[in-house]
Amino acid sequence: MRQLHVELGERSYPIYIGEGLLNEVSSYFATHGISKKSPLMIVTDEKVAPLYLDAVTASLTADGYSVVSAVVASGEQSKSLANLELLVTKALEGGLDRKSAIVALGGGVVGDLAGFAAASYMRGVKFVQIPTTILAHDSSVGGKVAVNHPLAKNIIGAFHQPEFVLYDLATLQSLPEREVKAGLSEVVKHGLIWDNAFVDWCIEHAGDLVAMKPDALGYALYKGCGVKAQVVSQDEKENSLRAILNLGHTIGHALEAVAGYNELLHGEAISIGMIGSAKLGVRYGASQELLRITTLALESCGLPTRIPAHYDTEEIVAAMMHDKKFSEGTVVFVVPTEIGKVEIKPDVPVQWIREIIEELKQEG
Amino acid sequence: MRQLHVELGERSYPIYIGEGLLNEVSSYFATHGISKKSPLMIVTDEKVAPLYLDAVTASLTADGYSVVSAVVASGEQSKSLANLELLVTKALEGGLDRKSAIVALGGGVVGDLAGFAAASYMRGVKFVQIPTTILAHDSSVGGKVAVNHPLAKNIIGAFHQPEFVLYDLATLQSLPEREVKAGLSEVVKHGLIWDNAFVDWCIEHAGDLVAMKPDALGYALYKGCGVKAQVVSQDEKENSLRAILNLGHTIGHALEAVAGYNELLHGEAISIGMIGSAKLGVRYGASQELLRITTLALESCGLPTRIPAHYDTEEIVAAMMHDKKFSEGTVVFVVPTEIGKVEIKPDVPVQWIREIIEELKQEG
Ligand SMILES: NC(=O)c1ccc[n+]([C@@H]2O[C@H](COP(=O)([O-])OP(=O)(O)OC[C@H]3O[C@@H](n4cnc5c(N)ncnc54)[C@H](O)[C@@H]3O)[C@@H](O)[C@H]2O)c1
Ligand SMILES: NC(=O)c1ccc[n+]([C@@H]2O[C@H](COP(=O)([O-])OP(=O)(O)OC[C@H]3O[C@@H](n4cnc5c(N)ncnc54)[C@H](O)[C@@H]3O)[C@@H](O)[C@H]2O)c1
Ligand SMILES: [Zn+2]
Ligand SMILES: [Zn+2]
Numbered sequence: 001m002r003q004l005h006v007e008l009g010e011r012s013y014p015i016y017i018g019e020g021l022l023n024e025v026s027s028y029f030a031t032h033g034i035s036k037k038s039p040l041m042i043v044t045d046e047k048v049a050p051l052y053l054d055a056v057t058a059s060l061t062a063d064g065y066s067v068v069s070a071v072v073a074s075g076e077q078s079k080s081l082a083n084l085e086l087l088v089t090k091a092l093e094g095g096l097d098r099k100s101a102i103v104a105l106g107g108g109v110v111g112d113l114a115g116f117a118a119a120s121y122m123r124g125v126k127f128v129q130i131p132t133t134i135l136a137h138d139s140s141v142g143g144k145v146a147v148n149h150p151l152a153k154n155i156i157g158a159f160h161q162p163e164f165v166l167y168d169l170a171t172l173q174s175l176p177e178r179e180v181k182a183g184l185s186e187v188v189k190h191g192l193i194w195d196n197a198f199v200d201w202c203i204e205h206a207g208d209l210v211a212m213k214p215d216a217l218g219y220a221l222y223k224g225c226g227v228k229a230q231v232v233s234q235d236e237k238e239n240s241l242r243a244i245l246n247l248g249h250t251i252g253h254a255l256e257a258v259a260g261y262n263e264l265l266h267g268e269a270i271s272i273g274m275i276g277s278a279k280l281g282v283r284y285g286a287s288q289e290l291l292r293i294t295t296l297a298l299e300s301c302g303l304p305t306r307i308p309a310h311y312d313t314e315e316i317v318a319a320m321m322h323d324k325k326f327s328e329g330t331v332v333f334v335v336p337t338e339i340g341k342v343e344i345k346p347d348v349p350v351q352w353i354r355e356i357i358e359e360l361k362q363e364g
Numbered sequence: 365m366r367q368l369h370v371e372l373g374e375r376s377y378p379i380y381i382g383e384g385l386l387n388e389v390s391s392y393f394a395t396h397g398i399s400k401k402s403p404l405m406i407v408t409d410e411k412v413a414p415l416y417l418d419a420v421t422a423s424l425t426a427d428g429y430s431v432v433s434a435v436v437a438s439g440e441q442s443k444s445l446a447n448l449e450l451l452v453t454k455a456l457e458g459g460l461d462r463k464s465a466i467v468a469l470g471g472g473v474v475g476d477l478a479g480f481a482a483a484s485y486m487r488g489v490k491f492v493q494i495p496t497t498i499l500a501h502d503s504s505v506g507g508k509v510a511v512n513h514p515l516a517k518n519i520i521g522a523f524h525q526p527e528f529v530l531y532d533l534a535t536l537q538s539l540p541e542r543e544v545k546a547g548l549s550e551v552v553k554h555g556l557i558w559d560n561a562f563v564d565w566c567i568e569h570a571g572d573l574v575a576m577k578p579d580a581l582g583y584a585l586y587k588g589c590g591v592k593a594q595v596v597s598q599d600e601k602e603n604s605l606r607a608i609l610n611l612g613h614t615i616g617h618a619l620e621a622v623a624g625y626n627e628l629l630h631g632e633a634i635s636i637g638m639i640g641s642a643k644l645g646v647r648y649g650a651s652q653e654l655l656r657i658t659t660l661a662l663e664s665c666g667l668p669t670r671i672p673a674h675y676d677t678e679e680i681v682a683a684m685m686h687d688k689k690f691s692e693g694t695v696v697f698v699v700p701t702e703i704g705k706v707e708i709k710p711d712v713p714v715q716w717i718r719e720i721i722e723e724l725k726q727e728g
Contacts, residue, residue, distance in 0.1 A: 081445045084520070085513065092515045120484070123510065123521045124601075146487065149449065151456045156448070157487045158522065237488075 002222045006141060007233040011161045015141060015225050019214065021168040022055050025130070026063035029101075032163045034126060038100040039066045041091055043114035045074040048106040048132055051174055056105055056130065068094030072113065076256075076266070079113050079147045081156065087117040101126035101163065107179075108139030108266065112154070115145025119160035129162040132171040134183025135267050137221045138190070140165045142232040142245075153253050159237055167225070169218055177210070177302075182267025184209055184301040187220050189274060190227035192294060193244045196340030198223050199297055206300030244342050247334045248273030251357070254319035258311055264304075271303035272360060279356045280348065281336040293339050307360040316357055317350065366586045370505060371597040375525045379505060379589050381582065385532040386419050389494070390427035393465075396527045398490060402464040403430045405455055407478035409438040412470040412496055415538055420469055420494065432458030436477065440626065443477050443511045445520065451481040465490035465527065471543075472503030472630065476518070479509025483524035493526040496535040498547025499631050501585045502554070504529045506596040506609075517617050523601055531589070533582055541574070541666075546631025548573055548665040551584050553638060554591035556658060557608045560704030562587050563661055570664030608706050611698045612637030615721070618683035622675055628668075635667035636724060643720045644712065645700040657703050671724040680721055681714065 001018030016028065034040070040060065044053050049071045057067050070090040072078040091102070102125060104114035111129055118127035129140035146157025175183075184202075187209075191199035201223075202209070208216035228245070235241040252273030255264055264272075278286075278294040295305055307316075320331075333348040365382030380392065398404070404424065408417055413435045421431050434454040436442040455466070466489060468478035475493055482491035493504035510521025539547075548566075551573075555563035565587075566573070572580035592609070599605040616637030619628055628636075642650075642658040659669055671680075697712040 081449055085445055088513050088520055089515065092513065092519065116484075120480075120520045120522060122519060123508065123523055144487065149452050149456065151453065155456065155486060156452055156484045158484060159487055 002218065004222070004225055004229050006161070006229045008161060008236055011143075011236075013162055013164050015165040015167065015229065017167040017169065017218065017222055017225065019169050019218075021166050022052060022130070022171065023059060025056050025166065026059045026065060028164060028166055029060065029065065029128070030063065034065075034101050034128070034163065035099045036064045036066075038097050039068055039094050040101050040103055041087070041094055041096055042067060042069045042103045042105050043072070043087060043110055043117065044069065044105040045072050045078065045107075045110050047074045048110070052105060052132065052171055056103075068096070072110070074109075076109055076148070078109050079154075081147055083113055084117055084120070084147055087114070088121055091117070091121055096121065096125065098122050098125060101128055103128040103130060104140070105130045105132065106136075107131065107133035108136045111136055111139050112145050112157070113147060115143075115160055115162070116147055116157050119145055119158035124160065127160055127162045129165040131165065131167055133175060134172060134180055134217075134221070135186055137167065137183070137224045138186040138228055140167070141225055141228045143236065153256060165225075167221065169214060169221070172217065173212060175212075178265065180210060180212060181302040182265040184220075185267035185271045185274075185298065185303050187224040188297045188301060189245075189247055189270065190224040191297070192274065192336060192339060193247050193334075193342050194227045194231070194340060195223070196338070198227075199293065199339050203293075203297050203300050206297075210302055240344075243332070243344050244334055247336070247342055248277050250320060250333055251276045251316070251353070254316045255307065255311070257319040258315050268304050271298045272305060272307055274298065275305045276353070276356050276360055277334060278336055279359065280333065280352065283352060284335055284337075284345070286337055290336055290338060294336070307357065309361050311361065313354060313357050313361065317354055320353070366582065368586070368589055368593050370525075370593045372525060372600055375507075375600075377526060377528050379529040379531065379593065381531045381533065381586055381589065383533050383578065383582075385530055386416060386494070386535065387423060389420050389423045389530065390429060392528060392530055393424065393429065393492070394427065398429075398465050398492070398527065399463045400428045400430075402461050403432050403458050404465050404467055405451070405458055405460055406431060406433045406467045406469050407436070407451060407474055407481065408433065408469040409436050409442065409471075409474050411438040412474070416469060416496065416535055420467075432460070436474070438473075440473055440512070440620075440630070442473050443518075445511055447477055448481055448484070448511055451478070452485055455481070455485055460485065460489065462486050462489060465492055467492040467494060468504070469494045469496065470500075471495065471497035472500045475500055475503045476509050476521070477511060479507075479524055479526070480511055480521055483509055483522035488524065491524055491526045493529040495529065495531055497539060498536060498544055498581075498585070499550055501531065501547070501588045502550040502592055504531070505589055505592045507600065517620060529589075531585065533578060533585070536581065537576060542629065544574060544576060545666040546629040548584075549631035549635045549638075549662065549667050551588040552661045552665060553609075553611055553634065554588040555661070556638065556700060556703060557611050557698075557706045558591045558595070558704060559587070560702070562591075563657065563703050567657075567661050567664050570661075574666055604708075607696070607708050608698055611700070611706055612641050614684060614697055615640040615680070615717070618680045619671065619675070621683040622679050632668050635662045636669060636671055638662065639669045640717070640720050640724055641698060642700055643723065644697065644716065647716060648699055648701075648709070650701055654700055654702060658700070671721065673725050675725065677718060677721050677725065681718055684717070
């Protein structure tokens with residue numbers, strides 16, 4: 001088992017990464033002082049529930065925990081205020097009190113939704129992350145939780161750190177291949193913003209990663225979580241540094257919005273977005289090599305790098321203008337300068353982005 | 365003008381109390397560094413809007429602020445997730461960004477709703493409280509914000525402190541008499557938990573308070589806010605001391621729930637609840653004088669002290685069991701020991717409360 005530490009003063013917590021951790025899940029709850037007197041609520045989705053909910057519940061109840069569960073539909077649409085209300089109903093009916101914990105068992109959707117429920121139920125109860133997707137190596141670390149609004153993604157949320165993150169690599173084996181690839185997008189992102197040697201490693205081991213070889217996967221997720229943990233430790237509330245984690249997300253979120261949150265997976269959308277960011281980097285003077293390596297890393301992982309031709313450029317730009325990374329009317333963008341390094345540019349001309357979106361469509 | 369300070373480290377803020385402050389509202393925004401580059405959103409209700417929205421908007425726009433406003437229905441039902449969604453829609457349409465502020469102009473309903481919107485929009489933007497009811501001397505200080513769920517009041521929320529509280533006493537003159545009395549309930553509460561001389565003062569000046577004499581009102585609200593500020597400074601997140609502010613609220617919230625949040629006003633419900641708490645205090649050994657003075661203070665302010673006979677006792681008890689002040693299955697209760705002093709009892713028998721509810725009905 002590998003272990004990482006997210007340093008946030010009194011909100012610090014560990015990330016446990018290993019094979020088969022789910023079987024001994026209750027011991028982690030006990031170690032972290034989660035009370036057995038107050039009911040827990042496990043939040044999961046309808047695909048994950050049949051696979052892993054029984055195992056988690058069995059381990060917890062065998063150890064004296066009382067457990068309520070809530071199963072939502074699978075997919076981005078579940079990150080809604082309607083589901084927040086549903087979770088609160090279940091929590092109240094299940095008797096959850098201020099010492100209870102809410103547990104996310106699933107991907108980033110379940111993590112973001114359950115996390116916002118934990119942040120707001122009774123103005124905040126304990127939260128535990130049990131990620132079951134590759135993408136969730138990113139979403140489960142750092143405490144950003146949220147639901148969507150019809151006009152914008154992740155716009156209603158909070159910062160609410162988990163007590164611990166328990167990452168059982170064995171659960172990843174049941175992921176559909178498309179989800180595996182989409183998850184690798186954020187792994188590559190963590191290399192692109194922080195660690196160029198790790199980007200090289202990803203290119204070299206892309207085949208093993210897509211094939212879900214346990215050794216490669218374990219190392220990649222350990223590295224990815226490690227970058228995330230370091231960034232978050234330095235800037236929990238995204239006052240400055242943390243914004244680098246949004247590489248590819250400004251265009252990516254806009255693509256998701258235009259696609260109605262179901263045609264493109266989050267990881268696919270930001271893969272395209274990161275190509276866009278690399279193109280922007282080149283416009284600002286970075287070498288063509290930056291774009292070449294970025295494209296190679298993402299393509300090796302089987303990720304899309306082009307915008308489907310039928311997407312409307314102006315619709316994408318309009319969706320971007322609703323995005324929360326625009327502050328005081330200026331367009332903020334995370335721009336790579338070389339592999340492993342990015343900068344926050346506060347004043348990127350919208351016209352440049354419009355042109356890059358066009359390029360991303362035409363080469364498709 | 366009187367001024368108080370809520371000491372909370374980097375989240376500290378002032379409370380300004382005086383006549384006519386609304387006319388110079390923009391100067392307070394400027395003093396507190398609220399950016400003119402990002403739009404503000406004023407949240408108010410349909411009764412307050414025609415009275416004060418124009419004045420506030422005019423002062424702000426004259427000074428270069430750009431202002432969006434959202435008007436919700438008047439009443440407790442407006443503290444809903446549906447209205448949270450509506451406010452976020454308005455905020456997005458109005459172009460609010462991470463440097464924007466959301467401003468509550470109204471009573472506790474608007475304050476709690478707008479505050480939760482400010483806490484969760486983009487994971488938290490600045491918040492300003494401009495209370496316009498007497499009750500809001502309580503709700504506008506301390507950072508508790510929330511919406512209701514059909515099964516429980518204030519169950520979905522956050523701690524989100526305002527940048528400042530601007531309390532213009534002139535706005536209170538338009539309050540209906542019933543709202544005046546209901547608001548005095550929390551004023552009396554602040555005496556009952558903290559300051560027995562202030563309870564005597566309230567009894568002596570109850571006539572002036574109900575008649576809204578400016579001098580008496582100004583002093584009472586200054587004292588009430590002062591007690592609230594001191595308690596919150598010592599325990600922002602309600603780990604211990606802050607729970608004393610819930611005097612009368614366990615029974616009070618249950619009464620509001622049973623009445624469907626519209627028959628009884630919040631202040632009326634907690635007035636009855638405080639009589640119940642005084643009765644409990646007597647059972648635990650306090651003198652009858654405690655019950656007599658509590659009753660006198662509340663009755664002098666024209667507040668109800670009995671439960672309407674048609675309320676079902678078991679329904680009230682059931683509503684209490686959903687209340688968030690029950691931790692780990694035990695019944696927590698704020699119990700007065702003498703005027704100006706209360707204790708938190710973690711283990712009050714539900715049967716005692718049932719008996720007290722019966723008494724409160726029979727004497728009605
Ligand atoms: N909070 C953050 O910091 C953060 C960071 C990145 C992404 N996110 C969010 O994460 C979400 C995307 O996360 P995701 O890709 O994990 O999506 P997801 O939760 O929808 O999971 C993807 C799919 O895989 C299924 N699934 C999950 N685990 C499985 C398993 N072990 N076996 C088989 N199927 C499984 C799910 O049912 C779903 O159909 C987005 O909403 C995004 O906004 C949040
Ligand atoms: N957050 C906290 O710490 C806290 C503390 C106490 C109470 N509360 C909450 O506060 C709410 C009750 O507050 P409230 O009593 O102010 O209710 P409210 O906001 O509903 O206001 C009462 C009524 O007065 C009207 N009104 C407001 N200002 C007016 C004015 N100046 N002139 C004429 N009419 C005016 C309103 O439209 C409403 O009809 C409850 O929801 C309660 O849960 C919160
Ligand atoms: Zn992402
Ligand atoms: Zn109250």
